[in-house]
Amino acid sequence: MSDERLTMIVGAVLMLGIMLLALRWTFGTGRDLPAPHLPDPDDPTGDGLLTEVARVPTEAAAQVLRSRLADAGIRATIGRAGPSHRLLVFPADEAGARVVVAQNRW
Structure with missing residues (x-):
């Protein structure tokens, strides 16, 4: 009976780990992506070509x-x-x- 219980606990922990990895991959912060460029409002050259x-x-x-x-x-x-x-x-x-x-x- 203890082998069955240990197998069930290991299976549940493994399934939880897989779920956490899937959620992290789906809803992650994307820190490896470059941040969008935000123009500086005090920059005199912020008008581009104008x-x-x-x-x-x-x-x-x-x-x-x-x-x-x-x-x-x-x-x-x-x-x-x-x-x-x-x-x-x-x-x-x-x-x-x-x-x-x-x-x-x-």
Whole structure:
């Protein structure tokens, strides 16, 4: 009777070990996988290929400047920086964009 009981205990421990390995493999933390890249909000080069040409306090002002740039054939996007809005363009268009933004149209 003790041999049967010992076999049952060893079988249960073995089955528990197999279950733990299967669960670890299925729901493991994946520490061997690389962590996703999180951009640093304080990094001035965090805009990728884009360069800031203007910073305005409201979204409406940013939309007006963006439409002026679009009229000049310059692609632009609007980004947020805290309470202000930033106008971003590609480096090749930076000089032209600064000229268009600096023009006063009333």
